[in-house]
Amino acid sequence: MATQVKLPRLGQGMDEGKVLQWLKGEGDSVAKGEELYEVETEKVNVEVEAPAGGTILKVMVDAGETVDIGTVLAWIGEPGESVPEGDAPSGNGATPTAPEAEAAAEPAAANAAKAASSPAAKAAAPAAHSNDDRRVKASPLARRRAAEQGIELSGVSGSGPDGRIIARDIEGLAQAGASAGAAAAAAPVASTAGMQFAPGTERVELTSMRRTIARRLSEAWQAPSFILNRNVDMTATNDLRTRILKGVAEGEVRPTISDILTKACAVALRRHRDMNAHWNEDSILRFDAAHIGLAVATDNGLVVPVIRDAHAKTVREIAADRKALVDKARIGKLQPADFEGGTFSISNLGMMGIDSFTAVLNPPQAGILAVGATVDTPVVIDRRVEVRPIMTISLTCDHRTVDGAVGARFLQTLVEHLEDPATML
Secondary structure, three states: EEEEEEEEOOOOOOOOOEEEEEEEOOOEEOOOOEEEEEOOOOEEEEEEEEOOOEEEEEEEOOOEEEEEEEOOEEEEEEOOOOOOOOOOOOOOOOOOOOOHHHHHHHHHHHHHHHHOOOOOOOOOOOOOHHHHHOOOOOOOHHHHHHHHHHHOHHOOOOOOOOOOEOOHHHHHHHHHHHHHHHHHHOOOOOOOOOOOOOOOOOOOOOOOHHHHHHHHHHHHHOOOOOEEEEEEEEEHHHHHHHHHOOOOOOOOOOOHHHHHHHHHHHHHHHHOOOOOEEEEEOEEOOOOOOOOEEEEOOOOOOEOOOOOHHHHHHHHHHHHHHHHHHHHOOOOOOOOOHHOOOOEEEEHHHHOOOOOOOOOOOOEOOOEEEEEEEEEEEEEEEOOOEEEEHHHEEEEEOOOOHHHHHHHHHHHHHHHHHOOHHHOO
């Protein structure tokens, strides 16, 4: 019997995915566990393995299509085996027959008609959601976007499998409502579609990752936060790195100052578990293990892979983990598991010559550390002026989770570890 290839959930919070490319085509043979297609999630691009071996009987979703979790993407079976009828979900990128196209058009037409008379179409306030919405079959992403647009799910016709409401139903309704509302108000709509731009202007479509970055940072910006700054004398840390490098064999990863900083943060977090925490709306989660997220810039946007159990690893082990994660990030090979479970984050722009900056929170984490460049600076020591390597660090804290004194004590311990690495032992 033919096997369905469904879009799996590849991480917490994933509601949909975009099929970037098929690595096998219809008629090709594939082995179980062999990479079959590449999908773009909110955080990474992932090559997904075939759930069974056999022949690709039919591809239901074309490359470039965005579909919900659980959508049937393809069928795998024996050569010549027929694909069961009635199992191909509508609205998932499959080419419908004429009757199917007419049936699929009905929900869209109904949605458009409802949009013209909806509160959104009349430029009124967002509609209140009825209790009936809870019983409506809809994807999590569709529910979120309906809430953002003020649309009642009970009044939406779904085009997904078994009449399930999917994200594109909400997006189509919102667009139709916006157009109808603009017409009713006799006011022009601000849109890039009909605007004229100067020669050389480039329009870049948002990727799933870019949308996620925008959404998460917008959420983070709404959280009440405060920033604490400290200058650190990096003399002892620089000396420690020099000693560590003497023991590094040829071919091994050479630890950086960032690796020592990661270790120092992890040890400090174990002493100040209030900082090693998540905001959870109705509770605060405090962790024993320190899993440190490192902000990494890639061509597709910022990602934050996680070094797990950094408190229990040596600086050289942290360096090896860091290099592996950064290498995977820059070639787009990070897996969803590489992002999950972070309890604190570090963003380092010092290597780019930035003296100091403020990092935006990485929800639901309680804090993120921004690291600037180390600069030779004249300082007064025992009433004498000396030149020391000084680094500025800034701690952004979620005020819902921690208070100023908590952040200050953590920062004080972190500075102590960097200025006297023996205190990390």
